[in-house]
Amino acid sequence: MTRKASREPMATVTEKLERVHMDLWGPVEPSLQGMKYMLTITNQATGRVWVYFSRDKMRIVEKIKAWVVVAEAECRQYGKSEKGMAISFDRGKEFLNEAMKVFCSGRAIRIEPTLGYHPEGNGISERSMRTISERGATMRHEMDLPAAYWEFSNAVAAYLRNRGVVKGMAKSPWELWRGEKPRARHLRVFGCPAWVLIPKEKRTKLDKKAWQGVFVGYKDETDKVYLVWNPADKKVHEVRFVKFDESKYMDNTVRQESPSQYDDEKEDTREQEELTDDETDAGDSAKDNITEQEAIDIKEVGGEGTDGNPTDQDAADSEEELQGDTIIVNTGEADISPIGAEERLSPSSDTNSSQPETRSQIRREAVALKREAKQQAELERRQREEQQIAERLKKRGENGRKERAMIARTLLQPNADIYDFEPKKLTFRQAMEGSEKDKWVGAIDEEVQNLIRRQTFSEEITEDTVQGKELVDAKLVFDHKKDKDGRILRYKARLVARGFTQKHGVNYEETFAPTIRLDAMRIILALAAKQGWKVYQMDAVAAFLAADLKEEIFMKVPTELQQHFGKYVQILKSLYGLKQAARMWYLLVSEYLKEIGFSPMAVDPTIFRHTESGVIIGVHVDDFMITGGSEVAIEKVKEKLKGRFEMKDLGEAENILGIRIQRYKGKLTIDQSQFAKETVAQFLYDDSMKHSTPMEPEAIRKLAEEPGRPLNHDEWLQYVELLGKLIWLCNTRFDIIFAVNRMASFTVEACWNHWKALLRILGYVGRTTHYGITYGGNNEHAEGVEGGNIDYYSVDHNIEGHVGSADLQNGDAFSDTDYATDPRDRKSILGFVFLVYGGAVMTYSKKMKSVARSTTEAEYVGMGEATTAALWGRRLLAELEGKGEQAVPLLLGDNKGAVQLTRGVSNTSKIKHIDVAFHHVVDEVKEGRIQVYWVPGESMLADGMTKPLPREAFERNRKRIGIGPC
Template sequence: MEAIWDQLAVCKPKLHNKDDIKSYAEYRDGTKLIQFLMALTDDYEPVRASLLHQEPLPTLEDALPRLQSEETRLGLLCAKPDMAFAVSTSKGNYCGNCRQSGHVYIECPIIECHHCRKKGHIAPNCPTRDPNRSSTLFCRYCKLVGHIIDHCNTRWYFDSACCNHMTSASHVFSDLSSRDRISHIHTADGSLMEVSHKGPISTPSLSMPDAYLIPKLNFNLVSVGQLCDLGYILTFSSTGCSVQDPRTGKIIGNGRKIGRMFELTTLHVPSSNNLCAASTPSSIHLWHQRLGHTSLSKLRPLISMGSLGSIKEDKLDCTACQTAKQAALPFNDSTSSSVSLFDLVHYDVWGPAPTPTMGGCRYFIIFIDDFSRFTWIYLMKSRSEIPQIYINFATMIRTQFSKCIKTFRRDNASEYRDSKLLHFLAEQGTTSEFSCPGTSQQNGRAERKHRHILDSIRAMLISSSCPERTWGEAALTAVYVINRLPSSVLGDKTPFERLFGTPPSYESLRVFGCACFVLLQPHEYTKLQPRARLCCFLGYGTEHKGYRVWDPISQCIRISRHVVFWEHKMFSSLSTFKSIPSTSTPLFTNPSIDLFPHDFDAGSSDELTGASDLPIIPNDLTPAVDPAVQDPALPPPPGLPPRVRKPPSYLHDYHYFSTIMSHYEPQTYREASADPKWRESMQAELQALENTNTWDLVDHPPDKNLMSCKWVFKVKTYSDGSIERYKARLVARGFTQEYGIDYEETFAPVARLTSLRTLLAIAASKKWFIDQMDVKNAFLNGDLDAEVYMQPPPGYSCPPHKVCRLRKALYGLKQAPRSWFAKFHDTIAQLGFTSSTYDNALFIRRNDHGTVILLLYVDDMIITGDDSNGISELKQFLNLHFEMKDLGSLSYFLGIQILSCDDGLFLSQAKYASDLISRAGLTDCKTESTPLETRAHFTPLDGTPLEDPTLYRQLVGSLIYLTVTRPDIAYAVHLVSQFMCAPRSTHFAAVLRIIRYIKGTIFHGLHYSVDSPLILRAYSDADWGGDPTDRRSVTGFCIFLGDSLISWRSKKQQLVARSSTEAEYRAMADTTSEIVWIRWLLGDLGFLQSFPTDLFCDNRSAI
């Protein structure tokens, strides 16, 4: 029993009060006595009853002598084997009542029963006694003994071998649900215990969302593994243990060390609903992040005034602030003081930033009102914008506050002495104050404000892990928050209150960089698609009452008031965020999409203070700002299972297009050198340059031009979007070359796309095999005639003061394409190939064995013909003279996928179209059935001008190349391409409609049949005065080679036609020119058209 008591001692509470220790000692001694007495046999009933009725109860040590005397008296020294807890033994039976041997006390014939007063037995063995009496008495005593067991069952212990939290106490559960199937747990001795129920536990000191109820379990166990699976951090030490939530940094549980076990003190595990809901502003750490990582001295006045709600002030430890706000010696305080608004305005410029913002800005300028200490900030691309920004600022002050700036203080920079700015100051009557040269401390108020803003920017970027390119958004957010922080100079009032007369509201503040969900517009989703999208919170709207968030799918800034925030999760931590399950489509079109693609390079926006140079998608312009945190949507009610949707079998080759990712490509050598894949690619490029003796290391002649160079990185993909290789190419900065000195002629021919389609149509009709080859580092094979010098490339080790004199053409040189084509032309001529007169990049060899045709487009080539031996000979010849890569059968050429099937060839640009849709941010949009509206006409003055036409030009340029296999959009692209110089909102809407049409027809293309006869026929048409601006007509034609469409055009005529007949006749003339050229080309290819070509036109007068 000593061993059992030692184990129970582990459960004793940790006491410090003297009275508690004494009470517990009395309780422990009484419990030991009761347990020992109840373990004795019924022969000890008289003395047991006597001991239990004593007041107070004796200790076990005091009771043992009396029990030993009773044992001797009963003659139990030779007790039966089944009599437990005998203290001593004897050699034979001896009766302590009559002092005779041969029988024991309970068998003594003269003993009297205390129950029936008869002789020959004792009361426990009395036949007239209630048989349940002893068990009732035993139960009564067991209740006393079980008190300590129940006391132990209120304790919880950490167990690393326990698979789940488990207990036998059903009363601690707030809700119990039966198991769908009976499950068991294995104990340490190999036995099984049944799990009867499962549910959450909720007590004042303990709350867990998932625990097992096991009635036969003696102790309560907390599973270490289950807590680790939930993402919590458990720390065990010699003093105890703790459970920490890494999302918030809070300690949610504690435990103490008892012997070699860890007893739980408190534990409150948040439920799953609480994890999904936005965090409640009850933590000083949370408000510290919301307020731009401000100091504790700034927070205390807000807490004392109750502006932030009920907050318990705690020690504020922020790693981001410690690393971002390293302090330098302070500037001296300014002695100036103002008595009213705008008596004195300080301003200063910061920059250039090492990394531009998403809109290309590298500077920001701040204006500080000396009286209210309110700050305004504007982002700039260059310092030349300062005069105009100040003029706009002064005009705003005069309009909004009916004030004029009296004194203007700034440093001694030359930009501030701009004549335009000085003239404006003179007109306004504003006096200027300049700091002395080299003493920027005289403008200390602006300098300290710079430090405050930059400290906040660094802290927000570090804590949120946002890319450096978001520093502009962080700067705007920092100033927005700083204006709402109390200042000791203002008597703990905020600049906002000093300027506007009313205290600011803090209800709308959120943590910079946190994850949030933005409600999409109705046109952005269907009835079965998600209504919200995961975004990154970047600040507050300057012209709209809403939040500014980054949308990683459409790659733009959204402004909306319908936002639900997850402030306990940073957006950057969700790089592998999985979409919320639903019965319709997933939350993202591509769940594995990179949440920070290209560091916000592609199509991103930097709309700051209303001067944006990239497009913004404003979601809502309503005046109220009420981004209330909402509970996650409830799961849909059960119903019929969703129908499984899958593309038809003939589209299996395209199943990757809906999940194409934007692969990251470094922009600088420094970025690439940090990645082993790109380092290996650069090393391979340098090795290729050395193998071809591209340069010699020489001293630089002083009279010669010296070029620089750079690395260009590109992820090469297959037609399905998967990565083929990482390509690093060294290119020369050819724009620094000078004509007549280090270059002369630059033209180099490439194959026309009509020639490509014609060749493929012939190959499909003749069932020729089509092979594809690639020349590695093609330009390095060209020989240079001019003397060209270049700086050594980054990462290339060479002696100091040496430069590279180029012997071979390098990518980026103006003459490099011409040098390569001349080299290839001379080399291929040695094998008997001649270039076509009508397409110089088409090489043909015809002999008695057959025909071999090679089409060259820079370094990519297509080889086909009916002479298989000649094709093999050509490949061997090319491998002998150049470093070639045999790509096998033609499948992907210049962004065109060529699918070979039994009935011919199918050409499409599905991958290119998918990339275009992603770049336009229309991956989740609805589709259109036509590329244009009926009778659509556009003029240069339609709509409003686009603030930045870059995206428009990029999209239209991509659409133009998409017409290589998409004649159905040729006319629509022809219309929108007329406004590349000054596009407007109506034109941009037309471009988006074309892209939505492409999304619905992404797999459309050209089919070249094997049964197509090689006979030309053409169709021509024209409108009359269709352009409302200059009344010029539009020509349209298409030319077929049998059933294969090989050429088409939609182009505005050069002159104004005076009648529809004239317009149609001009269209027929243009078509005839194209027909004649194609007939000559076919003649070179060996397919002479012996009959006139049919030209169809719908105008009888023109015919």
């Protein structure tokens, strides 16, 4: 057997992204942009190659994550929405590291490192790497470019390889990937001189009209934009209006020989074509060129030699120019002056002037004349086009901004299920082909049994029955149920209807179903900590299937489940995904809780309190949070719920909506440490990026004045993804809420420096992943802050009078405003904090809807907003405690003028321009429903919600609102 051992060939793949191969090349001499490494990613099924460049190995995982986003987006656009399934690479630490494992695990991508002594395992990537590096070196050497251009030449080599023939494939990688043939008219000689038009807006009449650079590549998404390196500012520019001088390439490849009779005849033929054609064949790229008159220092094409006549070489150049896609510019060093038409057609004055001109010489002169006329016409046309293009770009920019705003609203909408969000859900095929197949099969069997036991569907119905009916599709969705530390508890498969195929008025009517506000959940937890109550958790199994469906809805069963239910069925229960499913479940639960003695809260209908025992239940879809002062009463309620619904008793609450709950020494803490760690591992690649504050003090001004280059679409999607995760993290990390909200304001037009600022926030989170909120009297986070109390004062004609001290235990509110913060619109930022039992339960940081005319006005408007929030919170506390009347909350501000305005002023003309909606604070104060007092600026706990603070002030403020290690 030892003699028969051999190496088996690699398995073939047919689907995009079914398997990709990666390899790293380097380190090498730094490129012009400082890059030392090249990452190649080769798609096995199509042969397409992507190259990414990096300064160090630490950023390789970042490049891979960016590529996955791009590749899957392109598959949605040009393919069958394929997802990444397997990645093959060697065992280098730049690939096999914790960040990579976390990322691939979250997206269900298999990692397939090569084995020892098995180079074929990564042979595809090795071959791609060699091809690209060798072709890139050849292009550099041909143009006599230094080695520092290797980044550009390798990128162009990959670009050309994707559009060319690859051994073993009938089509080019580009066509296999995109489904369209690649175009070649736009291709240019790498490294040739390029003259780039300077827009009129950036030059005066005396300035140069073009700058000279080096052509270094293409934009992969379009053939209308080129990349040009500018040696002056040492940057790569994406340009559209550019001229190329590929003559250097021709001089190096065409032998300089005396023209033969055959050459003369060939020239005669070409020149005759030029005289009969009305226009130069410039193809689609004609609009991408600038005229010679628009370039400064560009010499006249077809100029004279020392004898005053065009030389043979000039003629050859002219022929090449007229046949190409663009008008080529002669950038020779000779100082050639243009001559008039008469002078050009007259006999030369040299020693050979007496000799008759050849036919070819006369035609060369005629070609030059016609070229001049074309150039003048081209100049006039170009000026008209510039105006038209400027108008189109302006309109396109407005449309693009609206599109980004729409996408951002969709991706960033509040979603309490984001804690369980995986960037990519498994398809049925991926689940069945993955290493966890057996677990997913078990999950499918469990879901099928739930559907059968709940009598979710009718018996199979015939195709004739559903003829003409509105059919709803469905699919299996796979997910994990995780514990407080992110460990997988069980595998879930759920049949979900595609509700977007429903039609209003046909198969659904009302859809609204309330879910518990996280503000309310934190207030319940803070109250439980204060009273010493235990908090329990229950989970309704297949909750939606407990509710009957009123509408007649027919469904086409997914192929993989037709063996159990048939092809067509009628839905009898509120199946997940149906637009009305959540509402039907809420109504069912609400009615039953009322039957057993519970009443919903007036301020939040998802919170119920038993009128006799005082047991409190908070409902979020199928999650139940239960607390109260009587353990016996709680057990009775739990038994009743189990008798009515299929419930899982999870004991004392440890993880609700992805928020970890811990109890110790009379205190209760909540945090999202696991989610924070996963987010940091996904986006943060360097420990040196960790910071002690989320935002530097001058960041708002700097980001507005120096935003950097705009993010491309793929970078922007990554920005939105990270922003969404940070927004969710704000539920227990009020210390980052100001910074995150400010970065959210840049979402539509996010630029590079905005991305860096967002990473700084993540860097701060990476340094404090174990932080959360602690609720507990005299907790350690309040130590050293005057016993945790805040002195407050009355103000009368700027005379302060001490009134008392806020202990931050029973619903104290702080309102602050930073005047004219945003230099883009000079609108002020409003901040609010509401504390119960030593920790913040409600906060916000938001921009005013209008521009305030003074600090006092801004603070007064802020107090109007804060009054509404404070009264809501205090009313909820009173209902939870079973008190008929709520205690009067304190609202504390640090602006004396605004505090006096809340008490009413004799001359209302000073504030009559303020929206009536904000004046209700005066009425609330007069009626005694809220008390407004003044506190010194150093005692303002909402200060961190309105501005980025220096480190010392930031850390002091963070402790005061109860945020610290958990």
